[in-house]
Amino acid sequence: MITFEGVTKRYPDGTVAVDDLSLQAPTGAITVFVGPSGCGKTTSLRMINRMIDATSGRILLDDQDVRAIDPPTLRRGIGYVIQQAGLFPHRKIVDNVATVPYLLGWDKKKARARAMELLELVGLDSKLAGRYPFQLSGGQQQRVGVARALAADPPVLLMDEPFSAVDPIVRASLQEELLHLQSELHKTIVFVTHDIDEAIKLGDAVAVLRVGGRLAQMADPATLLSEPADDFVREFLGKDRGIRRLSFVPATGIRLGSVPADLELDEDTRPLGWRSDGGLLPYGTFNPERDSLRAALDAALLSPNGTAIAVDGDGRAIGVATRDVLDEALARHGTRPEKRVPDPDREVPASDPRRAES
C-alpha cells in the first residue's frame, strides 16, 4: 500500500503543485490519478519514487517513509513507465528490458532470460529482442517500456501517462493488455492520465485532482459516476454517466427467458439471426458470466425486436433477455449503486465485469 500523508509540493517560486494530499493506493490494485493539466498528478506520482521530493508531508511505501531510502535503491524496487517509453536508443530491446536486473547485479544470462520471458508476457515477438528501439512502432516501444518496468518483478508500478502518445486503437489494446497482466500479476499500480475514460476503464480506485494539486474525490469508478462529490468532478466526468456506470454492474443477475422459436440457430446452437419475411435480422449477444449490464443493454439495442441473446463462453445461445427483464435489472441498479471500494489488503478479483468489456 502507498500512503500519502498531507503531502505538499511547493516550488521555490511559490507555485504549489500538490496541496496537502492524503490518500491511499491499495496493494494489488490500480489507483488512477486523473485531472486536468496543472493538477499535480504527475508530480504526485514522481514523489513516490523520489524523482521529485515533497516539501512537506510523508509518502509511505507499506510502512516505510520513501525519504528514508536512497533514491536509486528505491527506484530499482519500483517499476516506472513513462509516456515516451524512454528506451535507451543504443541498446537492443532485450538489454533495455534487462536494465534493472543488470543494475541489481544479475548475471547476463539470467537477466536476458528474464527479459525474454517478459517480452513474451507483454505480447512481443521474440524476434524483436535483437532490434533497436528506433526499429519498433510506438505501441511496441510502450510494451517494451512496460516489460522493462516489470523486469525485476517490483511490487509497485508507476505509470505516467504511458498510453497517451499512441493512437486510439493501439491505446485500447494496451489498456486491455494491462488489465490482463494485472489480473495475473496483482501489482500495486499508480497510473496517471488526463483521460477520464481511461481512468474509469483501468482504475480500481480513481483519485480526481483539481488544478492547484488538491484532491477533489477518491472513489471506485462506479461510485464516482453515480455520486460525484461536486460540480468540478461532475463536469470532469462528462456526459453519459448513467450509462457508463452500468459497465460496473455484472449481467449475472438478469433473469433469462428460454430461446424463442424465431431465433435461427446453427447446428451448435449459435445464433444466426432473427427470422423475418425479409430474411434474417441482426441480433446482439452478451455473456452473462462475463459481461456487464451495459453490454446486455447494448445487445438489446442491436436487435430490432429489443431482445438480447445470452450466450455462453463458446457463443452458444443459452437464453434471452427481453426489454422488460432488462428494465427490471436497470430499476434494481439504477438507484442503489453497488459499492465496490477496493479493500487495501484484498487482491482484486480477476473476474471483474470490465475485463470482458471492450
Added chain:
Amino acid sequence: MNWLIDFFGTAANWSGSDGIPVRILEHLEFSAAAFLIAALIAVPLGLLIGHTGRGGFIVVVTANAARALPTLGLLVLVVLLIGVGTVLPVLIPLVVLAVPPILVNTYEGVRGVDADLRDAAYGMGLRGRQVLFRVLTPSALPLILLGLRLSAIQVVSTASVAAFVGLGGLGRFIIDGLATKTYSDVIGGAVLIALLALAVQLGFTVLDRVVVSPGVRQVR
C-alpha cells in the same frame, strides 16, 4: 603534374633525416600529441558540463575565444615568451586550436540527449555516473566523434606551422620550398598534408562504424 613527379619521383626525397617518411612521422607526432592532450582536456570537461548543466558559459567563451585566436599569431607569441628549442611552442597553439570543436560537440551531444531518456534512466535507478557513462555518453557518441574528427583534421592540417619555428614535419617542404623557390617541394608537401587529413577522416569513419551503436547511428 611535373612538379608532383619531381617531388615524389626523386629518390633522395624518400631518405635521410629530411626525407618524406621522417617528415610524415614528425608531422604525425606533433599532431597526435596535440590532439591527445586536447581530447584529454575537452572530452571529460564536455561530459561534465553537459551532464551537470553547470558551467555552460565556459564552453561558449572557450569556443568563441579560441576561434578568434590566429594559430600563427599565437605561435609567434609563445615563441617570444618561452623561446624556441622545445616542441612546446608548437603544441600550445595546436592544443588551443583542437580543444573547441571537441568541447563544443561533446557538451552539445550530452546536453542534447532527450530529456525523457535522462528521466527514464534516473527512474530505472541508475546513479548519476551510470546515467552519464551508460546512457548519455553512448547516445552522444556520434557528436563526440564528430568533434574529435573535426579537431584531428584541423590539427593535421595546421601542424605545418611547426616549420616556422625550425621544427620538422611536412611544413618543412612548404617553408623551405618557398624560400628556395623549389615549388615541387611546396606542392608535394601540401599534397601530403591533404592526404594525411583524408586518412584521418577515413580513420574516423571506420571508428564510427566500430564504436557507435547501430541504434544510435540510425537515429541521426
